[in-house]
Amino acid sequence: GGEHEEAGFVKMSREQQAMAGIKVIAIKSQKNINQIISAPGEVVNDLYNTTLLTTQIDSKVLKRKVVLGQHVKEGDVIAVLYSLDIATAQNQLKVALSEWQRVRKLGKQSVGAKRFINAKAEVEKNKSLLMAHGFNQQLTEKFILGKNNFKSGEYPVIAPHDGVILEDNFQSGQFLSAGSTIALLVDEDNVWVEALLAPEIGQRIPVGTKAKIIIGNKTFFALVIHDSHAIDETTRTRKIRLSIKNTGHLLHAGHFARVFLELPLTLKGKNDKVILLPETALMRSSDGDWTVFIEQEPGVFKQEEVELENTINGMHRIKGLNSGQRVAIKGAFFLASEIAKGGFDPHNH
Structure with a gap:
């Protein structure tokens, strides 16, 4: 010794x-010094890239074009619906268009300024009405040119972006009232993780803070995109939201996660x-x-x-x-x- x-x-x-x-x-x-804080979390859909597709008006489902879990591209048809309101709006637009063509042929001088302006306004009004019912701008322009591929009153529900169909609450022949959900379209290129932290007084987690996330046996890197200032009354925790690039779509809503945040330690004195x-x-x-x-x-x-x-x-x-x-x-x-x-x-x- x-x-x-x-x-x-x-x-x-x-x-x-x-x-x-x-x-x-x-x-x-x-x-x-960076302090590492660990918290439980859960993968949720990126709500900024999630679209709830709903009916604008009372409609009947004619054809289903997708199945649950299907990957779709922007512009793909999800379903074809029929609506009496659309048929009516299309007829009114046809009438307004023929009047406008007649007036335009005769010229403003012959018909008078009032009739000329009214005819033009009537086309715009009926065009807006058709679009408000769920007939998109591209389809409306085609309809005006007489190139509509759908029968009177029929209209497609179109994917506004690439994604996966995660909910589809409809069947062929079903009647859907205005505001009914047709499908949930989620772009899975990015997902969020919501982590629950103990609410420490004065602890700030700036947006952009880097984090390591372990899900199953895989490690991912994420950034804080939102720090909630409210404390959940039931769990007495505060929620922070992180964003992960979901390469290969390995992550799905519902996966449990362990979140490790690196925070600079706040020292009291200079x-x-x-x-x-x-x-x-x-x-x-x-x-x-x-x-x-x-x-x-x-x-x-x-x-x-x-x-x-x-x-x-x-x-x-x-x-x-x-x-x-x-x-x-x-x-x-x-x-x-x-x-x-x-x-x-x-x-x-």
Whole structure:
């Protein structure tokens, strides 16, 4: 073992240190520390890229064009519906168009400004009415040119963007009242993870904060896109939303996730610095205080009392040490037993 030349000191040669597994480092105070916070989460659909396709007016389902789970492209037809209101609006637009053509042929001079303006306004009014019923602009333009591929009153429900059909609450022949949901279209290129955090006072999680997310046995990287300021009354947690690029569409709503956020540790004072030591550097003294072993000169260790403030990322924040001091971060147990043999306690009682 080591020599006890003076109470509270242990002297050890390099060889003895190596055999006892003692590792010494010069400690550095740190200013910019990132604290890792872990929270449970769940994958949800990216609502900014999710569309609820609904009927604008009372309609009947004529044909279903997709099945649940199908990938569709922007412009694909989801279903073909029939509506009496659309048939009526189409007829009114036809009448307005023929009047407008007649008036235009005769010219503003012949028919008078009032009739000319009214005829034009009537076309615009009926065009808007048809579009408000769910006949989109492209179809309406085609209808005006006489190139409509659908029978009177028939109209398609069209995918406004690429995505997957995740809900389809309709059957052929079914009557749907205005506002009924036809399908839920989700673009899965991006998904969200909603994480639940304990509501710490004053803790800010800025938008853009990076996070590591573990789902199953895979790791993903995400960014915080929203930090809720409200605390959920039931769970007493605060929700943050993260966005993940869902390459290969591996992730789906409902997957459980573990979220690891990296946040800069807020230090109170401007010149505040932190000294962090691993668990292995700490030993309890005979009266229960926390101590560390400081190498005062090569091979000479002294047991010093320290204060533990809190734990950051599994490391202990220590008060009572200075930057540059050499501390045993491994082998503290061995040094403590050597001191015990010498009957030393740090208070020199």
